[in-house]
Amino acid sequence: MTAPLKRLYIKTYGCQMNVYDSERMADVLTPLGYGMTDSPVGADLVVLNTCHIREKATEKVYSELGLIKEMKQEKALTGEAMTVVVAGCVAQAEGAEIMRRQPAVDLVVGPQAYHQLPELIARTHRSRGESLAADFAADEKFDALSPDRNPTGVTAFLTVQEGCDKFCTFCVVPYTRGAEWSRPVDTILAEARSLARQGVREVTLLGQNVNAYTGGLANLVRALARIEGLDRIRYMTSHPRDMDEDLIAAHGDIPELMPFLHLPVQSGSDRILKAMNRAHTAESYLKTLERVRAARPDMALSGDFIVGFPGERDSDFEATLDLVRAVGHASAFSFKYSPRPGTPAAALPGQVAEEVKDERLARLNVLLEVQQKAFNAAQVDRTLPVLIEKPGRHPGQLSGRSPYLQAVHCEGPAGLIGQIVPVRITSAARMSLAGTLSPAQAPA
Ligand code: SAH
Ligand code: SF4
Ligand code: F3S
Numbered sequence: 001m002t003a004p005l006k007r008l009y010i011k012t013y014g015c016q017m018n019v020y021d022s023e024r025m026a027d028v029l030t031p032l033g034y035g036m037t038d039s040p041v042g043a044d045l046v047v048l049n050t051c052h053i054r055e056k057a058t059e060k061v062y063s064e065l066g067l068i069k070e071m072k073q074e075k076a077l078t079g080e081a082m083t084v085v086v087a088g089c090v091a092q093a094e095g096a097e098i099m100r101r102q103p104a105v106d107l108v109v110g111p112q113a114y115h116q117l118p119e120l121i122a123r124t125h126r127s128r129g130e131s132l133a134a135d136f137a138a139d140e141k142f143d144a145l146s147p148d149r150n151p152t153g154v155t156a157f158l159t160v161q162e163g164c165d166k167f168c169t170f171c172v173v174p175y176t177r178g179a180e181w182s183r184p185v186d187t188i189l190a191e192a193r194s195l196a197r198q199g200v201r202e203v204t205l206l207g208q209n210v211n212a213y214t215g216g217l218a219n220l221v222r223a224l225a226r227i228e229g230l231d232r233i234r235y236m237t238s239h240p241r242d243m244d245e246d247l248i249a250a251h252g253d254i255p256e257l258m259p260f261l262h263l264p265v266q267s268g269s270d271r272i273l274k275a276m277n278r279a280h281t282a283e284s285y286l287k288t289l290e291r292v293r294a295a296r297p298d299m300a301l302s303g304d305f306i307v308g309f310p311g312e313r314d315s316d317f318e319a320t321l322d323l324v325r326a327v328g329h330a331s332a333f334s335f336k337y338s339p340r341p342g343t344p345a346a347a348l349p350g351q352v353a354e355e356v357k358d359e360r361l362a363r364l365n366v367l368l369e370v371q372q373k374a375f376n377a378a379q380v381d382r383t384l385p386v387l388i389e390k391p392g393r394h395p396g397q398l399s400g401r402s403p404y405l406q407a408v409h410c411e412g413p414a415g416l417i418g419q420i421v422p423v424r425i426t427s428a429a430r431m432s433l434a435g436t437l438s439p440a441q442a443p444a
Contacts (some may be wrong), residue, residue: 005033006033006034006044006045007034007035007037007043007044007045008026008029008033008034008035008036008043008044008045008047009036009037009038009043009045009047010022010025010042010046010047010048010049010295010412011037011040011046011047011048011049011064012049013048013049013050013051013057013060013061013088014049014050014051014052014053014088014089014335015237016091016157016204016206016430017055017157017159017177017206017208017210018049018050018051018088018208018230019110019157019161020088020157020206021049021088021111021114022047022049022156022157023149024045024114024124024145024149025047025049025087025114025117025158026150027145027146027149027150028115028117028145029045029051029112029117029118029121030117030150031047031118032118032121034164036286036312036374039087040067040068040071040205041071041167042071042075043071043082044080044081044082044083045082045083045085045121046072046082046083046085047084047085047086047087047444048061048064048065048068048069048084048085048088048355049085049087050086050087050088050089050090050118051088051089051090051093052088052089052090052092052097052172053089053171053172053173053338053340054092054335054338054340055338055339055340056338057132057225058090059270061086061090061104062075062101062439063332065084065086065100065105066101067102068082068084068087068102068104068339069102072084072104072148072235072308075094079385081125081282082143082315083106083107083121083124083125084104084105084106084107085105085106085108085109085110085117085121086105086109087109087110087111087114088108088110089111089172089176089177091108091109091110091111091261091315092110092111092175092176092177093172093175093176093342094108095108096108096128104127105122105125107121107412109388110176111162111176111177112140112141112162112178113138113141114141114145114270115141115143115144115145115205115363118191119150122423124196125245125318128262130415131220132419133428134215139181142183146158147187147190147191147193147194148194148383149191149194149198150154150198150328151195151198151199151200151238152415153200153389153390154199154200154201154202154387154388154389154417155202155203155204155387155389156195156200156202156203156204156233156416157203157204158188158192158203158204158205158295159183159204159207160182160183160188160204160205160210160213160217160220161180161181161182161183161194161205161207161209161210161212161213162177162178162179162180162183162207162208163178163179163181163208163209164177164178164179164180164208164209165179165180165209165212165331166239166241166277167187167277168266168276168277168278168280169275169276169277169343169344169345169348170276170306170309170337170340170343170345171343171373172340172342172343173340175343177208178422180208180209180212182207182212182214182215183357183381184368185209185219185220185223188220188224189227190224191225192224192230193196193227193351194411195230195288195354196227196228196229196230197217197229199229199283199418200229200230201229201230201231201232201387201418201420202230202232202233202234202258202387202401203219203224203230203232203233203234203235204233204235205217205220205224205233205235205236206235206236206237207235207236209237209238209239209242210235210236210237210238211235211238211239211242211243211244212239212242215234215249216244216246216247217247218244218246218247218249219246221233221235221247221250221254221256221257222250222254224256224352225254225255225256225257230256230268230286231255231256231257231387231420232387232403232420233254233256233258234240234257234258234260234298234405236262237262237264237304238261238263239262239263239264239282240264240265240288241279241280241283242279243288243292244262247252248292248295249291249295251295251299252294252295252296256406257300257302257325258301258404259294259298259401259404260274260299260403260404260405261294261299261300261301261302261328262302262303262304263285263288263289263302263303264303264304264305264439265280265282265303265304265305265323266278266283266305266306266309267305267306267309267312267316267319267320267321268282268316268320268321268322268324269282269312269315269319269320269407270282270283271311271314271316272309272316272321275309275311275345275348276306276309276345276416277310277344282319282322282323285323286291286323286326286327289301289327291292292422294417295329298350298404298440299328300331300405301327301328301329302329302330302332302333303329303332303333304333304334304335304343304375305320305324305332305333305334305335305364305368306334306335306336306337307320307334307336307337307357307360307361307364308336308337308352308356308357308360308361309345309347309352310339310348310349310350310351310352311348311349311350312337312350312352312360315364319363320364321363321364321367324364324367324368324371325367327371328371328374328375328403329368329371329372329375330371330372330406331361331372331375331403332407334361334364334365334368335361336354336357336358336361337357339351369430370414373428373429373430374431375404376406376420376429376432377428378432378435379402379404379425379428379429380424380425380426380427381407382424382425383422383424383425384402384403384408384422384423384425384433385402385403385415385420385421385422385423385425386400386402386405386417386420386422386435387400387401387420388400388412388416388417388419388420388421389401389413389416390416390417391417392409396412397409397411397412398410398412398414398416398417399412400421400423402433404432406432407432407433408425408434408435409432409433409435409436410423410434410435410436410437411415411436412437416437420439421438422437422438423435423436423437424436424437424438
């Protein structure tokens with residue numbers, strides 16, 4: 001193989017969907033002679049795959065662009081060009097405004113136009129003019145991407161659904177990712193088979209509302225579970241509204257479907273949930289979890305929370321804490337409400353003071369941390385099937401995942417990477433477990 005001629009640097013922000021998209025962008029650029037590099041210094045092509053979800057996420061992009069601009073100028077001194085591309089949700093939301101704010105940017109490309117990247121980059125190279133692609137046509141994107149990928153490990157993301165029609169009043173995703181759209185089953189299966197052939201044992205099905213998958217997510221999971229070599233299936237993120245009986249039942253019937261559910265609730269106060277346009281109540285959410293646990297008693301539960309939504313009173317926040325206490329989380333993400341331009345909630349009265357948000361977030365995090373530690377501690381002395389993913393940080397150490405998505409470290413030979421082996425858990429921390437291989441797996 002000849003060395004790549006041109007150096008490509010991609011920086012990914014935001015959710016797993018962006019991680020998947022970044023991989024696919026690298027895939028379409030490889031045939032043009034681009035090879036990945038892990039630093040923007042001296043790169044020929046720099047892609048920032050951006051996130052717009054909270055103000056901080058967007059600001060990070062502009063400060064990174066400031067640094068990139070200097071590197072671009074540095075490179076220009078040697079007579080070479082650096083092409084700077086802004087992709088992802090900030091690209092979709094802000095479009096050409098990005099180039100006005102940071103003229104070092106050559107090209108702005110929205111999430112549905114990645115298949116056009118080679119052409120767009122070529123055009124940019126010809127004339128540093130016309131350089132905006134941000135319309136919604138998810139079907140074209142997936143038609144144009146090859147089913148073959150170059151997975152780098154034994155786990156992989158696989159996008160099956162994009163976009164959102166829920167319009168939670170705080171959220172930019174319906175505006176940056178467009179309408180709910182599901183990828184046809186055959187292209188998903190083709191991609192999954194290609195991944196399995198290349199040694200991938202676990203796929204995580206991605207979608208902004210993955211359980212709104214047309215044709216039923218449970219049916220898709222069933223079809224994927226039949227693929228030889230694919231032993232673990234996960235999915236995220238789900239909306240409580242789309243948690244149908246079929247999918248719940250699938251958790252009881254399909255052994256390949258892992259017992260971990262990320263089901264964001266956002267708040268425990270019905271008044272706030274209504275203002276968020278979430279279409280579920282605290283009670284209906286807890287009922288859903290009851291049904292899930294009836295199908296799969298050991299289900300690990302995860303969620304997202306927002307504190308300080310406009311109008312949130314102490315009593316509303318207490319209701320969130322009550323809900324958290326009732327659930328018992330294996331993991332969770334919590335955020336301070338961030339007003340996003342153009343979303344309905346940004347214009348609501350009763351915006352909550354920053355100090356109040358800080359205090360609520362801290363209290364919520366203490367509770368979630370206690371729950372996460374308790375969930376992990378409950379695994380001690382159990383033997384769990386662990387998918388060994390990679391070498392650990394120390395020599396002789398391996399790192400893998402339990403069915404509940406916990407990181408597990410143990411000593412063992414590198415030959416076990418890609419295998420699912422029984423590990424006896426000996427200790428637990430907040431973020432990971434440690435254990436020992438069953439004697440059959442450990443070297444003599
Ligand atoms: N589709 C997913 C979530 C995508 S965004 C879902 O419905 O669950 C991921 C998380 O970011 C959300 O669950 C929410 O908790 C948080 N989030 C979204 N918009 C936000 C905002 N304006 N301020 C703070 N957190 C926000
Ligand atoms: Fe955003 Fe709500 Fe859609 Fe999730 S369901 S992406 S939070 S609008
Ligand atoms: Fe961010 Fe877009 Fe994902 S806003 S969270 S990168 S869908």
